[in-house]
Amino acid sequence: MIPLLSLNQVAVISATGNQLLADVDLSIDPKQIVSIIGPDGAGKSTLIRVMAGLQNTTSGIVERQPDLRLGYVPQQLTIPKNLPLTTQQFLQLNRPAKNQPMETTNSKNPDPLAINALRSRPLQALSGGEMRRVLLARALAGSPQLLLLDEPTAGVDLIGQVEFYQLLASIRDQYNCAIVIVSHDLHFVMSATDRVLCLDQGLVCCHGAPEEVSEHPEYQALFGEGTEKAFAVFSHAMGGHQHAHVHSHAHGDDHIEAGESVHG
Amino acid sequence: MDELIVKALLGGSLIALFSGPMGCFVVWRQLAYFGDALAHSALLGVALSLATELPVTLAIAFTAAALALMLLKLRRGQQLADDTLLGILSHGALALGLVVLALIEPTNMNWMDYLFGDILALSWVDIGTAAAMATVALAILAWHWQPLVLIAVDQDLASVEGISVPRMELLFMLLLALVIALAIKIVGVLLITAMLIIPAATARIFSRGPTQMALLAALIGVVSVCGGVAGAFQWDLPTGPAIVVTALLLFLLTTLTNKPVGRI
Numbered sequence: 001m002i003p004l005l006s007l008n009q010v011a012v013i014s015a016t017g018n019q020l021l022a023d024v025d026l027s028i029d030p031k032q033i034v035s036i037i038g039p040d041g042a043g044k045s046t047l048i049r050v051m052a053g054l055q056n057t058t059s060g061i062v063e064r065q066p067d068l069r070l071g072y073v074p075q076q077l078t079i080p081k082n083l084p085l086t087t088q089q090f091l092q093l094n095r096p097a098k099n100q101p102m103e104t105t106n107s108k109n110p111d112p113l114a115i116n117a118l119r120s121r122p123l124q125a126l127s128g129g130e131m132r133r134v135l136l137a138r139a140l141a142g143s144p145q146l147l148l149l150d151e152p153t154a155g156v157d158l159i160g161q162v163e164f165y166q167l168l169a170s171i172r173d174q175y176n177c178a179i180v181i182v183s184h185d186l187h188f189v190m191s192a193t194d195r196v197l198c199l200d201q202g203l204v205c206c207h208g209a210p211e212e213v214s215e216h217p218e219y220q221a222l223f224g225e226g227t228e229k230a231f232a233v234f235s236h237a238m239g240g241h242q243h244a245h246v247h248s249h250a251h252g253d254d255h256i257e258a259g260e261s262v263h264g
Numbered sequence: 265m266d267e268l269i270v271k272a273l274l275g276g277s278l279i280a281l282f283s284g285p286m287g288c289f290v291v292w293r294q295l296a297y298f299g300d301a302l303a304h305s306a307l308l309g310v311a312l313s314l315a316t317e318l319p320v321t322l323a324i325a326f327t328a329a330a331l332a333l334m335l336l337k338l339r340r341g342q343q344l345a346d347d348t349l350l351g352i353l354s355h356g357a358l359a360l361g362l363v364v365l366a367l368i369e370p371t372n373m374n375w376m377d378y379l380f381g382d383i384l385a386l387s388w389v390d391i392g393t394a395a396a397m398a399t400v401a402l403a404i405l406a407w408h409w410q411p412l413v414l415i416a417v418d419q420d421l422a423s424v425e426g427i428s429v430p431r432m433e434l435l436f437m438l439l440l441a442l443v444i445a446l447a448i449k450i451v452g453v454l455l456i457t458a459m460l461i462i463p464a465a466t467a468r469i470f471s472r473g474p475t476q477m478a479l480l481a482a483l484i485g486v487v488s489v490c491g492g493v494a495g496a497f498q499w500d501l502p503t504g505p506a507i508v509v510t511a512l513l514l515f516l517l518t519t520l521t522n523k524p525v526g527r528i
Contacts, residue, residue: 052424072424082464083292083416084471090417094410094425135421142425 003027004068004146004178005051010060012046012202020046021202024060028146033172033179035189038199039222044182045075047199048150051180071139071147071177073132075154079123087126087134088119095141112167113137129160140175147171149181165192190214198222272383272493272503275391279446280459280485282398284467285405285478286443287460287485289436291468292416296461297347301335301354302328303444303456307361310378314368321393321445328441331357336437358453381452381504383493394446401442404435412436413474450489451504462511463488469518484514 006027012020021043028034028051036044049055050062052072079085085093113133118126126134132152139147153161169192172179183189190196190210197207198219205218213219290299309324316323331353338349362375377385386394405412414422415432423429444456451459463484464477471477491514492507 052420054420054423070424072421074418074420077418077421079417080292080294082294082468083413084468084473084477085417086473089473093417094414094422094427138421148424 001029002065003029003063004065006063007050008061008063010050010062011058012043012050012055013058019202021050021057024050024202024204026197026204026207028178028180030145030178031172031176032195033168033181033193034195034197035193036180036182036197036199037184037189038205041201042199043202044199045150046202048072048148048180048182051146052148065145068146069142069144071136071142071144073135073139073147073149073152075150076128077131077135081124085123086119087115087121087123090123090134091115091119091138091141095138112170128154140171143175144177147175147177147179149179151182151184153183165189168192266497268384269493269497271386271388271391273490275386275394276383276450276489276493276507277486278391278395278398279443279450280463280489281482282402282405283443283447283459284463284480284482284485285402286440287462287464288467288474288478288481289412289416290440290457290460291464292474295440296457297350297354298332298335299440299444299460300457301350301357302331302441303448303453304354304358305331305361306444306448306453307365307378308357309361309445311361311364311368314365319393321397321449324448325438325441325445328444329438332437332441333434336433377452378448379452379454380502381448381450381455383450383489383503383507384496386449390449394449397442398446401439405439408432408435409475416474451507455504455508458508458511459485459488462508462515466511466515466518469522484511488514 007024010024010026011022014020024047026047036047038044046055050057052070053062053064054072113136115130115134115137118130118134123131123134136149136152153164168179168181171177181189181193190213193210195207196210196213198205198213198216200218200222205222206213206216208216290296305327306324309327310320312318312327313320313323318326335350335353338353339346344352365375376382411422411427411432412435414425414427415429415436419429422432443460447456447459463481466484467477467480471480488507488511491510492503495501495510496503496506
């Protein structure tokens with residue numbers, strides 16, 4: 001399979017001389033959900049900005065599939081307060097009118113991102129969580145092949161997070177896109193993604209399937225033991241209504257069920 | 265009606281139609297100080313025009329564009345805060361312009377005309393040239409309206425969605441230089457920023473969207489020109505300041521009598 005995007009020995013050094021990323025090798029295959037985790041200042045946002053083409057690399061090679069359609073949801077967006085712009089106007093800005101996100105394609109839930117109620121509101125009046133939903137809707141309207149999400153659940157309550165990760169699985173299936181998600185809250189990310197990349201101080205300290213990564217000594221050194229417990233709890237939340245019994249630890253197939261529960 | 269008034273109204277209104285929408289960008293992107301710096305470089309443009317016999321509007325647009333590009337370059341990778349850098353270049357350019365003009369044309373120099381504008385001194389050729397330039401610039405602005413607004417909303421988002429941000433920035437800077445070169449004719453070097461931001465700020469109070477705000481700003485600019493020219497004739501006032509005072513009165517009137525729909 002030809003990867004959508006691959007990084008080869010990518011390094012980024014900031015203007016002040018800090019090493020933000022070093023020797024990062026990564027490739028994203030179609031339809032993959034990859035999560036990037038790591039402590040504060042590990043270089044997660046820098047990495048996603050490199051992938052989005054927003055950050056110049058100091059060395060290394062970034063290869064994208066020709067004409068790759070990207071969707072990018074930044075951590076936050078500060079709208080100039082003097083710029084009058086409603087959510088609806090923002091969604092249509094510089095877009096062909098027919099590209100309306102997730103409305104024609106999903107008959108079951110015509111408004112999965114719950115943005116209809118926001119359409120007439122000025123963008124400046126949206127909360128952080130609402131803003132991210134709107135940004136996601138805009139990104140999806142471009143039918144991206146690769147969706148880059150920078151901390152999409154920061155400031156979203158727990159129930160909202162569970163729904164959000166269910167939504168991700170359904171987005172992947174509906175849009176046939178790969179998703180790269182930067183996150184702090186590894187407990188949640190682990191059960192909903194195909195691959196986990198763990199960054200520490202600009203270096204990839206481990207990567208692989210969630211179950212592998214959670215066993216990795218580097219991972220455990222960073223996040224401590226016992227984290228897999230929270231992982232299991234979350235797997236349940238993701239499985240939702242189908243599962244009433246208790247798992248003692250994670251199952252790799254839970255995220256598939258989560259995806260199905262959205263559709264089924 | 266006096267031919268002098270007709271010329272002043274016609275020329276001023278055409279320029280205001282262009283400065284209104286450009287002023288919106290200045291307000292959205294918080295470029296008031298930046299615009300000020302470009303305007304202050306205009307005297308250097310006048311000197312250039314005297315030295316090379318270029319048409320004065322083109323020479324001013326040229327120096328303003330050169331300063332804009334220099335500012336963009338200097339902004340990256342320097343230690344000074346933006347407003348410090350702008351302050352240095354802005355007032356440095358004004359002083360330098362005055363000195364160079366005094367050297368080139370020590371006797372026959374009416375600085376006041378350039379500093380405060382002299383719309384009544386416009387010839388029919390001036391008006392024809394200004395009208396042609398304003399029309400072409402407006403057409404270019406309209407053509408690139410959506411991507412330019414998206415860049416004002418967020419550069420990163422625009423870049424990820426495939427807009428060539430550096431090219432659009434160059435285009436925008438050239439348009440900004442041109443609007444300054446044109447507006448100097450009506451309000452002069454020192455009052456250009458007012459002519460850009462006051463109609464836009466007034467329009468903001470009533471606007472529900474960026475396009476509406478641009479159209480309203482153009483309209484308010486035209487009304488200000490008409491009011492200022494009329495006042496200048498009635499009470500023998502300097503036209504440039506009379507136009508800006510009219511714009512200011514409109515702003516105060518609307519701000520004080522209306523409950524704002526958004527924040528200024």
